[in-house]
Amino acid sequence: MIILRANVAKTLRYHVNLPIESLRDIVSRCLILSVIRKTIIFIAFITGLSVEANLWTPESLKESYNHLNTSSKKHFHKTLLNVLERQSLATKYQQRKIKVYTTSHSTQVLDLLFDQAFASINDPSIVCQFGGWMTHIENGECLPPWSRSVRNDPELDIFGENYRNSCGGANLFRCNPVIFGPGDDDKGICTTTDDSDPNLATTACIEEFNKDPDALQNYIDKLADDPEHLAQYLAITIETLRFCETQSDPFSYCNELSGMLEDISTSAVACSTEESLISFLPDIMTPFNEEEMNRITNGLGQKAIEYAQDLETRQFLIRDQNKSILEQAIRDAQADPRLKDTITRIRDNADECLRGLCSGTRYSGSKPATKSIAKCAAYVKHAIFPYPSERGSRFSEFSEYPWGRDADDAVEGDNWLSDQGFVNILDYPEMSHLTPENAPVGAIIVYEKLNSRRTTVVNGQRRGAPGHIEIKASENEYISDFINDEPTRVGGLRRPIGIYFQIPASVDDQIQEIPEV
Amino acid sequence: MKNLKLSYIFIIALTLLSSCQCYGSNLKNTYMQELKAISKVEGNGDNKLFTLIRATSSELEKDWSKELAQELARVFNELLNVNDNFFLVELIGPVVQKRSKEFLPILNKALSKKNSKLYKEMREMDQKEEKHGNG
Numbered sequence: 001m002i003i004l005r006a007n008v009a010k011t012l013r014y015h016v017n018l019p020i021e022s023l024r025d026i027v028s029r030c031l032i033l034s035v036i037r038k039t040i041i042f043i044a045f046i047t048g049l050s051v052e053a054n055l056w057t058p059e060s061l062k063e064s065y066n067h068l069n070t071s072s073k074k075h076f077h078k079t080l081l082n083v084l085e086r087q088s089l090a091t092k093y094q095q096r097k098i099k100v101y102t103t104s105h106s107t108q109v110l111d112l113l114f115d116q117a118f119a120s121i122n123d124p125s126i127v128c129q130f131g132g133w134m135t136h137i138e139n140g141e142c143l144p145p146w147s148r149s150v151r152n153d154p155e156l157d158i159f160g161e162n163y164r165n166s167c168g169g170a171n172l173f174r175c176n177p178v179i180f181g182p183g184d185d186d187k188g189i190c191t192t193t194d195d196s197d198p199n200l201a202t203t204a205c206i207e208e209f210n211k212d213p214d215a216l217q218n219y220i221d222k223l224a225d226d227p228e229h230l231a232q233y234l235a236i237t238i239e240t241l242r243f244c245e246t247q248s249d250p251f252s253y254c255n256e257l258s259g260m261l262e263d264i265s266t267s268a269v270a271c272s273t274e275e276s277l278i279s280f281l282p283d284i285m286t287p288f289n290e291e292e293m294n295r296i297t298n299g300l301g302q303k304a305i306e307y308a309q310d311l312e313t314r315q316f317l318i319r320d321q322n323k324s325i326l327e328q329a330i331r332d333a334q335a336d337p338r339l340k341d342t343i344t345r346i347r348d349n350a351d352e353c354l355r356g357l358c359s360g361t362r363y364s365g366s367k368p369a370t371k372s373i374a375k376c377a378a379y380v381k382h383a384i385f386p387y388p389s390e391r392g393s394r395f396s397e398f399s400e401y402p403w404g405r406d407a408d409d410a411v412e413g414d415n416w417l418s419d420q421g422f423v424n425i426l427d428y429p430e431m432s433h434l435t436p437e438n439a440p441v442g443a444i445i446v447y448e449k450l451n452s453r454r455t456t457v458v459n460g461q462r463r464g465a466p467g468h469i470e471i472k473a474s475e476n477e478y479i480s481d482f483i484n485d486e487p488t489r490v491g492g493l494r495r496p497i498g499i500y501f502q503i504p505a506s507v508d509d510q511i512q513e514i515p516e517v
Numbered sequence: 518m519k520n521l522k523l524s525y526i527f528i529i530a531l532t533l534l535s536s537c538q539c540y541g542s543n544l545k546n547t548y549m550q551e552l553k554a555i556s557k558v559e560g561n562g563d564n565k566l567f568t569l570i571r572a573t574s575s576e577l578e579k580d581w582s583k584e585l586a587q588e589l590a591r592v593f594n595e596l597l598n599v600n601d602n603f604f605l606v607e608l609i610g611p612v613v614q615k616r617s618k619e620f621l622p623i624l625n626k627a628l629s630k631k632n633s634k635l636y637k638e639m640r641e642m643d644q645k646e647e648k649h650g651n652g
């Protein structure tokens with residue numbers, strides 16, 4: 001029988017237990033299974049079996065394996081063991097990560113693999129503990145928290161602030177204040193150590209922390225009063241436990257640090273208010289850490305999941321209600337005679353030269369309706385804010401005509417549209433799915449221009465040069481100073497940034513805030 | 518043993534180089550085929566065609582090909598036959614700006630007399646909009 005004793009990585013157990021649509025889900029996370037797959041595909045290839053890589057599941061993999069002849073199975077074993085051996089050497093620290101023993105030639109490898117947990121330090125869901133900071137593992141090495149790649153990694157945000165306050169000298173290391181307290185300058189303890197070695201740096205931090213005999217109790221009290229801080233502490237504790245558990249020969253600090261973190265965590269959780277802590281826990285939970293979470297929080301992990309599910313249901317309901325309110329508001333805006341007359345006006349104006357706007361072109365009194373004269377914003381403004389002499393309902397009087405230099409661009413449309421109660425409905429999360437193509441008729445669509453040196457600042461946001469503005473007059477009719485039968489995206493050179501409707505301010509009173517974690 | 522290692526490195530390098538080359542030429546071939554399939558532009562043209570012209574122009578900016586440039590200029594001329602909106606000049610902007618020495622003679626040759634004049638007007642209007650806005 002073959003016994004493969006690898007580091008126990010709970011993550012892989014989760015991977016295997018999770019519903020798996022295809023083998024690709026597994027192989028993306030696990031080198032071992034990747035090799036099995038490749039080996040079986042190779043063997044199947046040379047033995048003439050039909051293999052469809054995308055259809056692999058654990059069951060089909062087992063079945064295919066059972067169909068191999070003895071020689072192929074031996075080849076499979078040999079390849080697998082070679083890989084495991086290579087992986088056991090894939091670290092710069094002098095510790096064996098995977099132990100491989102071969103005691104006989106039985107062929108129950110797949111059963112063993114799927115029924116038990118196997119993984120390696122290379123599992124991407126495992127992060128490394130380095131002086132209280134969680135960092136990445138690269139080529140089996142724990143990256144220092146002060147390295148640029150770690151500091152700029154958003155995936156590590158759940159562990160709180162990144163390493164940013166240097167201690168100002170060589171061989172000085174800043175311990176994570178979340179774990180080891182604020183130190184003298186409130187930024188974290190500075191300790192003298194080799195700041196590239198996770199063992200030395202972490203051990204030095206533990207020693208500094210333990211110098212104060214009251215540190216432990218003081219810290220527990222502080223964490224218990226600050227649920228957000230405690231949640232970050234728990235996140236680091238849990239990942240440290242997982243990190244230390246994945247190694248057959250743990251880092252020298254693992255025992256002491258794991259014990260300290262676990263003791264402080266359980267005590268602080270016991271002293272904290274459950275309701276307030278639970279609201280922060282969904283942020284730090286992953287599909288891989290539920291067991292550790294339940295262990296150190298006395299079952300709060302399960303309650304946090306229930307809290308998150310309940311929150312999600314409430315969010316969904318509120319979004320749905322908000323969407324209905326906004327859709328009704330848009331229908332009301334579409335029924336407004338002023339909008340209908342705006343559409344009529346812009347359609348009628350498309351083949352006219354308004355207010356001498358054709359000057360500098362070959363046209364004077366009239367122009368082709370499909371011809372743009374680079375005056376889209378002017379034509380849209382004319383349709384929305386017509387002269388008093390022009391027929392139809394209007395959104396504003398001529399005296400308020402937004403004709404100044406401050407409103408000369410399409411991209412600046414937001415400024416003069418919002419003055420008249422027009423609202424960019426893309427700003428509502430419930431409406432952010434809208435595009436010029438599926439926007440309701442009557443929408444005023446604003447685009448920014450890409451690939452331009454000129455920029456504009458609208459509502460504090462930097463935008464492109466004069467882009468485009470048009471009114472969706474019907475399903476296949478987008479009108480500005482010309483009529484287009486599709487949104488004027490100009491092959492991707494115009495990007496929609498606003499879809500406007502005049503929506504009463506009272507609608508905002510009906511919109512409910514989406515509860516967040 | 519050393520020779521064997523060197524041979525492996527050589528083969529890998531050759532494979533990588535040829536795959537990069539294939540990727541580039543595949544893109545060019547695709548654009549070439551799609552442009553060649555257009556003998557006449559229907560209606561006013563559409564965003565799909567505009568995107569093809571823009572992508573080809575960007576490709577030529579990075580990796581010049583006379584044959585592809587000729588095909589791009591021909592299709593652009595076809596487009597101007599049915600659509601004279603100024604903003605279309607932006608579609609070939611990348612290759613006009615970065616490869617003007619090579620591309621402009623090809624474009625001038627491909628454009629009809631009428632479209633040549635039109636192209637000039639369109640460029641002027643585009644620059645005017647960029648500078649003064651469209652309000």
